[in-house]
Amino acid sequence: MSDPVKTDVLIVGAGPVGLFAVFELGLLDIKAHLVDILDKVGGQCAELYPEKPIYDIPGIPVCSAQGLIDALMQQIKPFNPQFHLGEMVEGIERTGHPGFRVTTDGGRVFDAKVIAVAAGGGSFQPKRPPIPGIEAYETKSVYYEVRKMEAFRGKKILIVGGGDSALDWTLNLAPIASHLTLLHRRQDFRAAPDSVNKMTALVGEGKIDFVLGQVTGLEGAGGQLNAVNVKRNDGSTFHIACDAMLPFFGLTMKLGPVANWGLNLDKELIPVNTADFETSEPGIFAIGDINTYPGKLKLILSGFHEAALMAQKAHRYVYPDKKLTFQYTTSSTSLQKKLGVG
Numbered sequence: 001m002s003d004p005v006k007t008d009v010l011i012v013g014a015g016p017v018g019l020f021a022v023f024e025l026g027l028l029d030i031k032a033h034l035v036d037i038l039d040k041v042g043g044q045c046a047e048l049y050p051e052k053p054i055y056d057i058p059g060i061p062v063c064s065a066q067g068l069i070d071a072l073m074q075q076i077k078p079f080n081p082q083f084h085l086g087e088m089v090e091g092i093e094r095t096g097h098p099g100f101r102v103t104t105d106g107g108r109v110f111d112a113k114v115i116a117v118a119a120g121g122g123s124f125q126p127k128r129p130p131i132p133g134i135e136a137y138e139t140k141s142v143y144y145e146v147r148k149m150e151a152f153r154g155k156k157i158l159i160v161g162g163g164d165s166a167l168d169w170t171l172n173l174a175p176i177a178s179h180l181t182l183l184h185r186r187q188d189f190r191a192a193p194d195s196v197n198k199m200t201a202l203v204g205e206g207k208i209d210f211v212l213g214q215v216t217g218l219e220g221a222g223g224q225l226n227a228v229n230v231k232r233n234d235g236s237t238f239h240i241a242c243d244a245m246l247p248f249f250g251l252t253m254k255l256g257p258v259a260n261w262g263l264n265l266d267k268e269l270i271p272v273n274t275a276d277f278e279t280s281e282p283g284i285f286a287i288g289d290i291n292t293y294p295g296k297l298k299l300i301l302s303g304f305h306e307a308a309l310m311a312q313k314a315h316r317y318v319y320p321d322k323k324l325t326f327q328y329t330t331s332s333t334s335l336q337k338k339l340g341v342g
């Protein structure tokens, strides 16, 4: 376990709402660290619909979901937020009034005065393909993510799927695999056209195989795959020899460890009061899609409003002796100085 990282606020989740919380906290001189399970910031916007247009962000007639995340990252830069990506917040324990110790599955420890849970729909988890007995192979020779590419060097790899993850990993792992096959049930892909073109070029050069069909069974022993059984669309079957299979069938969202933090829950959401978005536990706030209250709308703009009010109350925990004076960024020279524009 590492030495505790000390921070004013620990934000659980680096989706759009967690990111904007950094801005609202920063204006009040409150420092934040953010933890996210994903290996990138942006939550649902970056993971589920990066190229889709969003039309209901106030003052921005249209932007892509990834464009919004990029703009938020630019906006919070003056506050130098610290990101801990690829880690899941597992435990939260009270150490004082205020004060919490937060632990992640990566062994990182934080001591925070305030916690802002911006965990959206919870943790993204890979969808398991409906293949009998697949559980016995998971983490031994069936993987839903690539944590270390080197682990796949020299292997006969089978990648299953037709989205961005399947295509990206096909392109990245092809140079280090002893042999790589991409299997998809149809000829069209949901991935970026450029990736599809690059994959097709590799097939043309004989560097990888592309096969149409679906996995119906696994062959191996003790969790180690030797081959998979594949059914073609015309009903005929064949085998593909492989020692690692990577199925990329998309992600679902599960509440995950949020359920174990001693907070009141209502149908997998965290009830909050609408004055400051504090939960049943003083010093722990819930903002964005993860919270519930009468009239809640799961919209990014609602989460932005919630982040602003959360920051005002967080200030009382972080600076109990300081009076907070409300100021506009347009007219306050001290706020402009913090933003690096004054």
Ligand SMILES: Cc1cc2nc3c(=O)[nH]c(=O)nc-3n(C[C@H](O)[C@H](O)[C@H](O)COP(=O)(O)OP(=O)(O)OC[C@H]3O[C@@H](n4cnc5c(N)ncnc54)[C@H](O)[C@@H]3O)c2cc1C
Residues within 6 Å of the ligand: 012, 013, 014, 015, 016, 017, 018, 035, 036, 037, 038, 042, 043, 044, 045, 048, 049, 052, 053, 054, 055, 056, 087, 088, 089, 090, 118, 119, 120, 121, 122, 123, 124, 256, 257, 258, 287, 288, 289, 290, 298, 299, 300, 301, 303
């Ligand atoms: C297809 C689609 C289109 C949409 N279109 C719009 C639109 O046009 N306009 C609009 O306003 N909204 C839209 N939404 C909804 C919008 O994306 C959500 O309201 C918004 O993403 C919520 O932001 P958030 O930061 O609360 O949560 P999320 O974006 O869900 O981010 C939460 C983050 O928390 C992380 N996390 C969860 N648990 C933990 C944990 N224990 N430890 C560490 N990290 C954790 C997750 O990995 C995730 O990255 C759309 C949603 C979808 C799916």
